[in-house]
Amino acid sequence: MPRLHVPDIWTLDRSTAEQLADATTRLAAAVKRAVNPDGLNVIQSNGSAASQTVFHLHIYLVPRWEGDPIGHIWPPESNYSEKEKDDAWEALRVECRKTSNSRARRAHPLKKIGGSTSTSSRQSSLACPLRHQARRGGCCQLRRPPMGSR
Incomplete structure (x- = not known):
């Protein structure tokens, strides 16, 4: 360690x-x-x-153990509005895209094909920091969990 x-x-x-x-x-x-x-x-x-x-x-x-004295460690509800939650998830998606794009540029530099620069092969191989396969516009898996999820 x-x-x-x-x-x-x-x-x-x-x-x-x-x-x-x-x-x-x-x-x-x-x-x-x-x-x-x-x-x-x-x-x-x-x-x-x-x-x-x-x-x-x-x-x-x-x-x-079931019924131990520690109890639940998550509060049952939060007082964050749906807009605040959505805004936080969107900010996180933006940051994940930045990380994915900078890693992809280092790992997959643009290739010259027929005299032009191609980004399609680079874009299709982007992966988010959570190692999900990315789609155009960002991570395919980064979605805000439904209400009540932890």
Whole structure:
């Protein structure tokens, strides 16, 4: 496990993130085998608004059982309007497109075909950061979940 100081997920480099994800899934499997919980919360908080109290990136694996005293960790409802939710999802789609487009430009430079520059092969191979195949205009899978979804 890396011992590098990383304050939050926003400063985490890709290689360390991959190691952290691998360690998290291995430990989750060990928790399942060791104590056989009914469920498992994987919690990672960033910033004081998200209840981060130790400003060093870390992940909690919390084994859960039906009826345990922890209860639900998500509030039943939010007071965000549908417009606020839609605006947030649109802003996220825009950012994912930016990330996808810059990665695609690095991985798939424009090709010259018959004296002209072709973007069709590059556009069809774009993928969003969530590794979904992209369509023209952005990620095909990034949609706001229906009301009540978490």
